[in-house]
Amino acid sequence: MSATDNGTGNGATALLEMRGVNTHYGAVHILKDVEFSIYPGELVCLLGGNASGKSTTLKALLGMVTPTTGDVLLNGETVTDKPISYRVERGVTMVPENRRLFKRLSVKDNLELGAFLRSDRSAIDADLERIFAMFPRVKERLNQKAGTLSGGEQQMVAIGRALMSDPKVLLMDEPSMGLAPALVQTNFELIKQIHSQGVAIFVVEQNANMALSIADRGWVLQTGRVVLDDTAEALLANPDLRASYLGET
Amino acid sequence: MSAVFVEPHTPENLPARRLLDQDWRRLLNYGVLLALVLVFVALTNMPVKLDRRMLIEPIFSMGYLSVFWLPAVFGLLVCREPVLAGMPSYAKGRREVLAGAMVGLIGGAGLSVLTVLLDNFDLRDPLVNWSPQLLDLLSFGRGSTFGFAIWLPIGLALGTLGGLTHVLSTTARRVLGWAFVTVVAFAVFETVIIDLSEGFASLGAERVVDEIYFIRGGLTMHGAAILAVCGGLFAAFGRDQAQRAKAQFQALEGTSRTRANAMGLLACGVALVVLPLFLGGITNELLANVGLFVLLALGLNIVVGLAGILDLGYVAFFAIGGYTAGILTTTNRGESWPDWMPDFYWGTALIFVVILAALAGLFIGAPVIRMRGDYLAIVTLGFGEIIRLLFLSDWLGGYTGAAQGVTNIPGVQVFGLATVKGTDPRAVFYLVLFFCAIAIYVSWRLERSRLGRAWMAIREDESVAEAMGINTVNAKLMAFVVGAVLASFSGAILAAKVGSVFPNSFIILVSIVILVVVIVGGMGNIVGVIVGSVVLIGILGGPRQPGLLQEFSEYKLLIYGVLLVWMMLKRPEGLVPNVRRTRELHQEEYLQDAWLRGEIDTDADSHADGGTDAEPGVLPT
Numbered sequence: 001m002s003a004t005d006n007g008t009g010n011g012a013t014a015l016l017e018m019r020g021v022n023t024h025y026g027a028v029h030i031l032k033d034v035e036f037s038i039y040p041g042e043l044v045c046l047l048g049g050n051a052s053g054k055s056t057t058l059k060a061l062l063g064m065v066t067p068t069t070g071d072v073l074l075n076g077e078t079v080t081d082k083p084i085s086y087r088v089e090r091g092v093t094m095v096p097e098n099r100r101l102f103k104r105l106s107v108k109d110n111l112e113l114g115a116f117l118r119s120d121r122s123a124i125d126a127d128l129e130r131i132f133a134m135f136p137r138v139k140e141r142l143n144q145k146a147g148t149l150s151g152g153e154q155q156m157v158a159i160g161r162a163l164m165s166d167p168k169v170l171l172m173d174e175p176s177m178g179l180a181p182a183l184v185q186t187n188f189e190l191i192k193q194i195h196s197q198g199v200a201i202f203v204v205e206q207n208a209n210m211a212l213s214i215a216d217r218g219w220v221l222q223t224g225r226v227v228l229d230d231t232a233e234a235l236l237a238n239p240d241l242r243a244s245y246l247g248e249t
Numbered sequence: 250m251s252a253v254f255v256e257p258h259t260p261e262n263l264p265a266r267r268l269l270d271q272d273w274r275r276l277l278n279y280g281v282l283l284a285l286v287l288v289f290v291a292l293t294n295m296p297v298k299l300d301r302r303m304l305i306e307p308i309f310s311m312g313y314l315s316v317f318w319l320p321a322v323f324g325l326l327v328c329r330e331p332v333l334a335g336m337p338s339y340a341k342g343r344r345e346v347l348a349g350a351m352v353g354l355i356g357g358a359g360l361s362v363l364t365v366l367l368d369n370f371d372l373r374d375p376l377v378n379w380s381p382q383l384l385d386l387l388s389f390g391r392g393s394t395f396g397f398a399i400w401l402p403i404g405l406a407l408g409t410l411g412g413l414t415h416v417l418s419t420t421a422r423r424v425l426g427w428a429f430v431t432v433v434a435f436a437v438f439e440t441v442i443i444d445l446s447e448g449f450a451s452l453g454a455e456r457v458v459d460e461i462y463f464i465r466g467g468l469t470m471h472g473a474a475i476l477a478v479c480g481g482l483f484a485a486f487g488r489d490q491a492q493r494a495k496a497q498f499q500a501l502e503g504t505s506r507t508r509a510n511a512m513g514l515l516a517c518g519v520a521l522v523v524l525p526l527f528l529g530g531i532t533n534e535l536l537a538n539v540g541l542f543v544l545l546a547l548g549l550n551i552v553v554g555l556a557g558i559l560d561l562g563y564v565a566f567f568a569i570g571g572y573t574a575g576i577l578t579t580t581n582r583g584e585s586w587p588d589w590m591p592d593f594y595w596g597t598a599l600i601f602v603v604i605l606a607a608l609a610g611l612f613i614g615a616p617v618i619r620m621r622g623d624y625l626a627i628v629t630l631g632f633g634e635i636i637r638l639l640f641l642s643d644w645l646g647g648y649t650g651a652a653q654g655v656t657n658i659p660g661v662q663v664f665g666l667a668t669v670k671g672t673d674p675r676a677v678f679y680l681v682l683f684f685c686a687i688a689i690y691v692s693w694r695l696e697r698s699r700l701g702r703a704w705m706a707i708r709e710d711e712s713v714a715e716a717m718g719i720n721t722v723n724a725k726l727m728a729f730v731v732g733a734v735l736a737s738f739s740g741a742i743l744a745a746k747v748g749s750v751f752p753n754s755f756i757i758l759v760s761i762v763i764l765v766v767v768i769v770g771g772m773g774n775i776v777g778v779i780v781g782s783v784v785l786i787g788i789l790g791g792p793r794q795p796g797l798l799q800e801f802s803e804y805k806l807l808i809y810g811v812l813l814v815w816m817m818l819k820r821p822e823g824l825v826p827n828v829r830r831t832r833e834l835h836q837e838e839y840l841q842d843a844w845l846r847g848e849i850d851t852d853a854d855s856h857a858d859g860g861t862d863a864e865p866g867v868l869p870t
Contacts, residue, residue: 062716064712064715064716083720084715084716084718085718085719085720088717088718089718094716096712096713096716100710100712100713101710102705102706102709102710102713102714103709103710104709105705105706105709109702109705112702113702113706113714113717113719114717116699116702116703116706116717116718116719117717117718161717165717165718
């Protein structure tokens with residue numbers, strides 16, 4: 001599958017786009033002229049080693065980090081200087097690394113906080129029901145503290161919380177980090193399931209093999225620069241990538 | 250994994266353990282700890298200071314109580330060994346009584362040694378309370394040899410008493426406990442009860458009180474006996490009914506529960522409005538002080554309990570409220586103010602108080618909320634002092650009166666009908682009550698609002714809250730502003746009540762005391778905050794306000810400290826626990842208990858993730 005196969009190719013407006021983005025933490029140059037686009041309904045993965053700028057890319061897309069130069073575009077509109085809430089309202093949502101639930105609040109409160117910026121009560125309730133249908137376990141645990149859930153359940157709540165904002169694109173930061181091997185597979189199934197509902201997904205992963213096996217396209221970041229940009233199949237076949245990320249020689 | 254505490258099973262035919270089958274190390278630990286605590290209490294001079302306050306005339310003073318309760322409690326505690334589920338359990342018997350007795354004996358030996366040391370050495374230099382009066386008290390005025398000899402049997406007897414209490418059946422223990430508590434409570438709350446009886450004089454209450462209390466203070470012998478019987482009878486018969494009513498209430502659901510709650514609230518409200526009419530000055534004064542701290546604590550509860558911002562300089566807003574109201578209403582203003590400035594009514598001044606407090610909340614909050622955790626606490630601590638020092642400084646002295654403060658504050662004019670000020674504590678109490686009602690309502694609404702939810706999210710995880718689209722800067726500033734306004738109300742009332750404000754009224758200790766009230770009562774819990782204020786401010790007293798136990802005023806901070814440490818260790822959820830918070834704080838124990846009972850949900854993924862706090866599984870729902 002490629003971007004054009006989805007019918008979201010060159011002609012359509014990118015859902016999210018980075019144009020020549022540079023970011024700095026203090027004087028340290030993190031992202032260097034990063035440039036890419038995500039189209040509606042795509043599943044894209046971002047690969048890269050430690051300190052390659054993966055998380056910073058996500059933060060810049062959401063607005064937690066402001067680029068020093070360059071622009072972030074949402075539906076063709078420049079949102080570089082817009083606050084996080086502006087982007088969340090227009091369909092960008094992050095699933096943070098390690099799930100990061102509000103551990104001492106109930107599962108229900110967690111889900112409601114996902115819909116913090118929405119006021120359409122009936123639509124929110126409909127989305128709640130949708131999430132319960134997807135994760136019956138979450139409904140059983142509704143009044144329990146989120147911190148008391150098991151790892152798998154927490155992952156469900158984290159994804160449910162993100163879906164409560166009615167997103168057009170989910171930014172997922174290392175969704176399989178800290179999960180047991182048996183759960184990683186389930187987790188990717190889950191991502192595929194959400195993707196099949198028409199939500200674009202931008203996933204940052206260390207587990208390159210697994211991520212590429214479900215993705216349409218992928219990029220590889222190296223010390224803040226995009227060094228590879230191709231379809232998932234091509235990346236999986238790429239000998240350089242196999243050598244550096246998939247642990248093969 | 251720590252031990253699991255479950256109520257011991259009590260089938261009839263459990264074997265008793267042999268008399269000398271003791272956990273000797275545990276006995277020794279408890280005994281030595283008791284001895285150290287007893288010596289410490291003696292050296293704080295508490296027994297001597299409290300000896301003048303008679304509980305039961307003429308035999309028992311509060312001084313002796315301050316020492317005597319310890320061996321009994323330690324004797325009881327040493328018997329309460331944790332019962333490990335799955336391990337054999339035993340019947341309670343002579344072995345436990347012996348354990349209590351041994352602990353009491355070791356503890357008593359501590360005081361024996363102290364008595365002899367007091368007589369033979371002079372350590373007055375480092376230990377200021379090393380005095381002949383203490384020796385006199387400890388030896389019952391009969392010399393150190395007698396003192397040495399007498400504390401061993403006293404300790405033994407009290408420890409045995411503690412052990413016996415453990416062995417007694419639950420009902421018997423309850424009856425004795427209530428009898429004891431009733432006597433002590435009536436003795437301790439003598440002032441209020443006499444004050445109250447004057448209000449109900451028409452019902453003959455005074456005659457009853459004259460019967461119970463001795464003229465110069467303390468219960469009479471027969472009064473104490475009557476009270477003990479009443480307390481015991483209540484425990485034996487009334488308590489079951491009270492519990493049944495409580496269970497009935499808790500079983501209510503939906504609208505009937507809401508209605509019952511509303512009725513309860515209404516009853517409390519009516520009682521608070523009507524009762525002060527029957528109370529004398531002393532009690533109303535106490536209630537007014539409690540109310541001032543309820544206001545402060547409710548405000549801090551929003552900042553610390555809901556938004557999770559540890560503000561140690563909260564007194565700043567109290568001070569700003571007090572000074573603003575004081576300066577605007579006084580007839581004796583600092584010389585730097587222009588002559589044309591009118592003397593405001595308190596009500597008009599209150600508008601400025603609110604505006605200034607909100608602005609101060611913004612100004613202090615803005616730089617502070619960028620920090621997190623420890624840094625924030627330290628910086629707020631600094632701001633609290635800065636405000637006080639500014640009021641004290643020469644720079645603002647022309648406006649604030651520097652060390653002389655602001656005086657001649659006239660009080661509150663109510664529609665030109667009456668003036669509320671400190672000389673009429675009942676009116677002050679009503680004024681405080683009015684503002685408390687507002688504060689309670691505001692807190693209650695905020696907790697359930699969108700803003701309240703944002704605060705809780707920020708308390709839990711600030712960056713994720715931000716990622717959810719919550720404007721964390723605004724939300725935290727709002728917490729500061731709401732907290733500041735509530736504190737400023739309290740300050741404004743204080744100014745009108747006392748008639749003067751000084752920099753010294755707003756020392757850092759006030760911040761600490763408010764925080765302790767919030768923690769002891771139960772963080773994030775409105776009822777808890779109120780109970781915390783009543784217990785700490787009403788009974789022990791505030792930083793400058795005397796409480797019911799005026800004799801304890803010197804030991805107020807000591808007791809605060811002990812209470813705080815004990816609460817943090819044993820009951821971190823506060824006196825009035827928030828059901829949700831209790832669960833989260835004791836999660837581990839619940840889980841282990843459930844696991845032992847085989848109720849735990851052990852599906853594949855509950856062990857899969859090493860990162861959850863809640864291993865080894867989840868609570869059964």
